Structures are given as structure tokens and as C-alpha cells.
Amino acid sequence: MTGRVPGQLCGIGVGPGDPELLTLKGLRLLQAAPVVAYPAPETGASFARGIVAQWLDRGQREIAIRFPMRPGPPPAAIYDEAAAQLAAVLDLGDDVAFLCQGDPLFYGSFAGIYTRLAQRYPVSVVPGVTSLTACAAAAGLPLAQRDTAISVIPATLAEEVLTRRLAESDVAAIIKISRHFAKLCRVLDRLGLLRSAIYIERATLPNQRIAPLSEIDPAEVPYFAMALICRGEISG
Amino acid sequence: MTGRVPGQLCGIGVGPGDPELLTLKGLRLLQAAPVVAYPAPETGASFARGIVAQWLDRGQREIAIRFPMRPGPPPAAIYDEAAAQLAAVLDLGDDVAFLCQGDPLFYGSFAGIYTRLAQRYPVSVVPGVTSLTACAAAAGLPLAQRDTAISVIPATLAEEVLTRRLAESDVAAIIKISRHFAKLCRVLDRLGLLRSAIYIERATLPNQRIAPLSEIDPAEVPYFAMALICRGEISG
The missing domain is CATH 3.40.1010.10 (Tetrapyrrole methylase, N-terminal domain)
Known part of the structure; x- marks a missing residue:
């Protein structure tokens, strides 16, 4: 020393x-x-x-x-x-x-x-701005208000754990989806959530992309992608 | 027009x-x-x-x-x-x-x-920096890595809902705790989580305060307060 x-x-x-x-x-x-x-x-x-x-x-x-x-x-x-x-x-x-x-x-x-x-x-x-709120801002999707709980869930989890966590969520942000895309789609489909999932890729970058998750080609999902699922309506 | x-x-x-x-x-x-x-x-x-x-x-x-x-x-x-x-x-x-x-x-x-x-x-x-990561930064508490899920849970929820959500969480940030402090403490105590909860008040402001939740006087909890609960160990 x-x-x-x-x-x-x-x-x-x-x-x-x-x-x-x-x-x-x-x-x-x-x-x-x-x-x-x-x-x-x-x-x-x-x-x-x-x-x-x-x-x-x-x-x-x-x-x-x-x-x-x-x-x-x-x-x-x-x-x-x-x-x-x-x-x-x-x-x-x-x-x-x-x-x-x-x-x-x-x-x-x-x-x-x-x-x-x-x-x-x-x-x-x-602290910095996270991808969570950046994706919500990009998609124009109010994440949560009042008594809503938000879950951030890695798609790397085992299929049954992912299913249980998503079933329990009001609002969910699913991260790390790239290699786990097919599993995620299966889980969401089973829970009736596939049609309401919004996919956001490279939020805030010039090549940002926002689309319904159901329209995404699994072969083209990069590391920096997230899916947002907001159940129920957003009100004032 | x-x-x-x-x-x-x-x-x-x-x-x-x-x-x-x-x-x-x-x-x-x-x-x-x-x-x-x-x-x-x-x-x-x-x-x-x-x-x-x-x-x-x-x-x-x-x-x-x-x-x-x-x-x-x-x-x-x-x-x-x-x-x-x-x-x-x-x-x-x-x-x-x-x-x-x-x-x-x-x-x-x-x-x-x-x-x-x-x-x-x-x-x-x-998008802006949220209280979630500001509190984690203030407390020096790594929120989540890899396969950990994060839940943001309003303490305004009914006691049994709060209990269920907290029981299911790896890492939880509990917001809006002011008037719900006593209920939150009961729930955490029942789940064996009271001793590991960290309380952060007015994160990043000059009068920021960080303490174990169990040491907090319920009469002094302002609106801008959060509790963080990280189960398990943080590793590299």
C-alpha cells in the first residue's frame, strides 16, 4: 500500500x-x-x-x-x-x-x-434511464398507474416458471427474449396474451422497431428487444 | 379550427x-x-x-x-x-x-x-430516471441480474394480494407505502422478510434517508419512500 x-x-x-x-x-x-x-x-x-x-x-x-x-x-x-x-x-x-x-x-x-x-x-x-421506461415511451404505452403492479421477467426462465409469472402479472415487461422467442410465444398464446403483446426492439435508437409481437420473425430478434404486456385498460 | x-x-x-x-x-x-x-x-x-x-x-x-x-x-x-x-x-x-x-x-x-x-x-x-433505480443506487443494492424477476408492488393493494405478490417475488420494490406502513410490516413479518427490507426515503435529495425498514417510525413515512427486498445473494 x-x-x-x-x-x-x-x-x-x-x-x-x-x-x-x-x-x-x-x-x-x-x-x-x-x-x-x-x-x-x-x-x-x-x-x-x-x-x-x-x-x-x-x-x-x-x-x-x-x-x-x-x-x-x-x-x-x-x-x-x-x-x-x-x-x-x-x-x-x-x-x-x-x-x-x-x-x-x-x-x-x-x-x-x-x-x-x-x-x-x-x-x-x-442511476440511468432503463430500457423498461424507454420501451414504454417508444410504444406510447402507459406502464402502470395507481394499484397496478409491474413485473420484469427474463424470458430465460423455465417454461413453467415463465407461465406462472406471466399468469400472475398485471403489467409485464419481458426481457432477454432473443433465443427464447418461441418459448415466450407458446407461453403467451396459452395464456391468451399473445395478441396484446407489444414488441420493442432497440428502443430510442435510430433503428428502433415497434410491432405486435405476433408479427415478429423469430429469426430476427436481437439482444436488445423487449415485450410489454399491459392487461386491462388504461384510464385517467 | x-x-x-x-x-x-x-x-x-x-x-x-x-x-x-x-x-x-x-x-x-x-x-x-x-x-x-x-x-x-x-x-x-x-x-x-x-x-x-x-x-x-x-x-x-x-x-x-x-x-x-x-x-x-x-x-x-x-x-x-x-x-x-x-x-x-x-x-x-x-x-x-x-x-x-x-x-x-x-x-x-x-x-x-x-x-x-x-x-x-x-x-x-x-423517459426519465425512475425512483426504482434511484433507490437501488442510493442503497447500493444490485436489483437484479440474469434470471431474476423484479416486481414493483404498490402497498395500496389489499393485505392478502400484497402477501401473495410478495411471496412470489425474487426482488420486490414496494411503493406508495406511507399510509400503508403498518400493513406492509405485518405482511413482511409473516413472510419472514421484515429483517431484509431496506427503506429508502427521498432518494437522491439532500435529505435522503436509508435504513432497515424495521427501524422506521411509521409516523414519519413520507410519500416519497420505497422499500426494497432482495432475496438470495448477489453474485458476480
């Missing part, structure tokens, strides 16, 4: 994709940090970095944390290694801004970093 | 309370609109307006939509009257920015405006 005051780690939600959905706080802390880290695929560009690329012109050092784009949870070793890499920067006294698409603690990769470093370093989180 | 091109209505999520959690897009559209509307109590200041007060210095016309601060849904007449008032502005060709605390379609008052005007005028929505 050097006796130096350690740097601070800040997880910054950069929003669902539209660069303008970055918050003022996110922008300020992003620009103030000498080191910027972000999740990235094993090869190619980071989506989170791309959202704020126009602000990364100040000579910050960049650290890409490479995650395998395979189904299933990333190996713990990736988080261990990333945490060690960031810890080395923090030990030198430098602040790190960790960019997260959407919100850092809402189905993001930041939680694995957070849990490894929050005991040893000052770690803070700047 | 005047034959004029009608103005556009934009619902802008201004975030949970910290003025810096406004998005860049929200700021741009707020400043561009000649008319700014917002929900307000029958007497006193609007919370949504207060969040962005520093940006309201450009001589915009302001319209406060006054809602009764009674339990239960506001009368439809309030929405009817507000929609008529905004329609009159839009008919003159002026754009209106409607400010919403948090996100416009996530338990907000904008839905009632939206459903009345979206068929007749161009209406768009700028």
Missing part, C-alpha cells in the same frame, strides 16, 4: 441507447474521470461506450472489460480480473467512471464489479 | 429529485418549449417543477395542473379539464413540455393526459 488516498469508482448509467438520454450528472462525472471503463464483447465495440462516444474526447484512459457473448452467466474469473484491474487504478488514486448501458444495477454487469470493490473503495452509482 | 399546425405535447421525465438526474434530452426539450406544464398539489409548489427550477428562467408560460392530495385516484374531471386546457394551447400551435417526476409512464400522472390527447395531437415521451 502506498498510503495514497484511493480513487473513487462510479458506475454511471448511460441510458438505453439515445446519447441524449444520458443524465447531466452522468455527463459531468464521465468527463471528470481520468479513467473510463466499460463492458465490451470479446471482439468489437462496446455498446455503452458508443452511447457516450462524443464525450470521450478528453484523453481519458479507457479500459474495456471483455465479456464472452455466450448464453449463461459470465465466468466469475472475468469479474475477478476486472475488479483487480480497476483496483490497481483506484490504488493509484485515480477515479474510474464505469459506463453501464441503461442503469448500473438493473440487469447490468456492474453488480459483479460493485460487490467485489464496494467494501474496499468508495463506490457510487448514478 | 384555425387550420394552424397544432403544437406538440412532450411528457418529460425529470427524474427522482436530484436536478442533475435530468437527461440532456429532457433539458433540451424543456428549454425549447414555450409552455411548460406540471402536476402540482392544490396549494403549494410542484415537486416536478422544483427539480428543474433552475432551467425555468426563459420566460416560458407555466401551467400548473392541480391534483387533490387525497388517497385514491384523482377525479377524471381533473384530467378532462387539464387535457382541455393543454389542447387549447396546442391548437394555437404552441408546443407544451409536461414535466413528470421520475418517468412519465411509470406510476405518473401523465398517463391520464396522454390517453386523452395522443389521438388528437402529436405526443411524445422522454
Whole structure:
């Protein structure tokens, strides 16, 4: 140990994709940090970095944390290694801004970093706009009012669990549907919900797409897609 | 009808309370609109307006939509009257920015405006940071990863419905708890969840408060409070 005051780690939600959905706080802390880290695929560009690329012109050092784009949870070793890499920067006294698409603690990769470093370093989180409300805004679909409960349900769940959860929901946002599209359609059809499901792909991006779920070609469902199901009527 | 091109209505999520959690897009559209509307109590200041007060210095016309601060849904007449008032502005060709605390379609008052005007005028929505992720960020609590489902549950629900919904949840955010605090504690206690519930009040504001729910005095629970319950461990 050097006796130096350690740097601070800040997880910054950069929003669902539209660069303008970055918050003022996110922008300020992003620009103030000498080191910027972000999740990235094993090869190619980071989506989170791309959202704020126009602000990364100040000579910050960049650290890409490479995650395998395979189904299933990333190996713990990736988080261990990333945490060690960031810890080395923090030990030198430098602040790190960790960019997260959407919100850092809402189905993001930041939680694995957070849990490894929050005991040893000052770690803070700047919440961001999630895909949940971005999709609702894109589709013009009031999500919930008053006594309505909202469920966010990963389509990765087993078919019977997915069925039970959807059967119980007033309003449901189904995430991670890409490889699970056929299963999801079966479940919705069985529950009589297939015709009311709205599909939103790449919300807030220029190639955003909104359509009834029943019209979607399963072969063309990307990672950034969601289905929204609102039962009952929306009133004032 | 005047034959004029009608103005556009934009619902802008201004975030949970910290003025810096406004998005860049929200700021741009707020400043561009000649008319700014917002929900307000029958007497006193609007919370949504207060969040962005520093940006309201450009001589915009302001319209406060006054809602009764009674339990239960506001009368439809309030929405009817507000929609008529905004329609009159839009008919003159002026754009209106409607400010919403948090996100416009996530338990907000904008839905009632939206459903009345979206068929007749161009209406768009700028999503905002919700209290859900703001509370998680404040508490340093990873909400969900991978196959975890998240439930947002109003404490206004009947005791047996609340019990069933909470029993089924992996991760739950309980909103609107103020007058329903005692009922919520009974339900959580029965489910063995009382000790793991985290209470967050006025997230992101200077007087933010975070504590175990079991330590909270029911007499001091304001409207802007939430309880988060995360079962199981968070891992990487």
C-alpha cells in the first residue's frame, strides 16, 4: 500500500441507447474521470461506450472489460480480473467512471464489479434511464398507474416458471427474449396474451422497431428487444 | 379550427429529485418549449417543477395542473379539464413540455393526459430516471441480474394480494407505502422478510434517508419512500 488516498469508482448509467438520454450528472462525472471503463464483447465495440462516444474526447484512459457473448452467466474469473484491474487504478488514486448501458444495477454487469470493490473503495452509482421506461415511451404505452403492479421477467426462465409469472402479472415487461422467442410465444398464446403483446426492439435508437409481437420473425430478434404486456385498460 | 399546425405535447421525465438526474434530452426539450406544464398539489409548489427550477428562467408560460392530495385516484374531471386546457394551447400551435417526476409512464400522472390527447395531437415521451433505480443506487443494492424477476408492488393493494405478490417475488420494490406502513410490516413479518427490507426515503435529495425498514417510525413515512427486498445473494 502506498498510503495514497484511493480513487473513487462510479458506475454511471448511460441510458438505453439515445446519447441524449444520458443524465447531466452522468455527463459531468464521465468527463471528470481520468479513467473510463466499460463492458465490451470479446471482439468489437462496446455498446455503452458508443452511447457516450462524443464525450470521450478528453484523453481519458479507457479500459474495456471483455465479456464472452455466450448464453449463461459470465465466468466469475472475468469479474475477478476486472475488479483487480480497476483496483490497481483506484490504488493509484485515480477515479474510474464505469459506463453501464441503461442503469448500473438493473440487469447490468456492474453488480459483479460493485460487490467485489464496494467494501474496499468508495463506490457510487448514478442511476440511468432503463430500457423498461424507454420501451414504454417508444410504444406510447402507459406502464402502470395507481394499484397496478409491474413485473420484469427474463424470458430465460423455465417454461413453467415463465407461465406462472406471466399468469400472475398485471403489467409485464419481458426481457432477454432473443433465443427464447418461441418459448415466450407458446407461453403467451396459452395464456391468451399473445395478441396484446407489444414488441420493442432497440428502443430510442435510430433503428428502433415497434410491432405486435405476433408479427415478429423469430429469426430476427436481437439482444436488445423487449415485450410489454399491459392487461386491462388504461384510464385517467 | 384555425387550420394552424397544432403544437406538440412532450411528457418529460425529470427524474427522482436530484436536478442533475435530468437527461440532456429532457433539458433540451424543456428549454425549447414555450409552455411548460406540471402536476402540482392544490396549494403549494410542484415537486416536478422544483427539480428543474433552475432551467425555468426563459420566460416560458407555466401551467400548473392541480391534483387533490387525497388517497385514491384523482377525479377524471381533473384530467378532462387539464387535457382541455393543454389542447387549447396546442391548437394555437404552441408546443407544451409536461414535466413528470421520475418517468412519465411509470406510476405518473401523465398517463391520464396522454390517453386523452395522443389521438388528437402529436405526443411524445422522454423517459426519465425512475425512483426504482434511484433507490437501488442510493442503497447500493444490485436489483437484479440474469434470471431474476423484479416486481414493483404498490402497498395500496389489499393485505392478502400484497402477501401473495410478495411471496412470489425474487426482488420486490414496494411503493406508495406511507399510509400503508403498518400493513406492509405485518405482511413482511409473516413472510419472514421484515429483517431484509431496506427503506429508502427521498432518494437522491439532500435529505435522503436509508435504513432497515424495521427501524422506521411509521409516523414519519413520507410519500416519497420505497422499500426494497432482495432475496438470495448477489453474485458476480
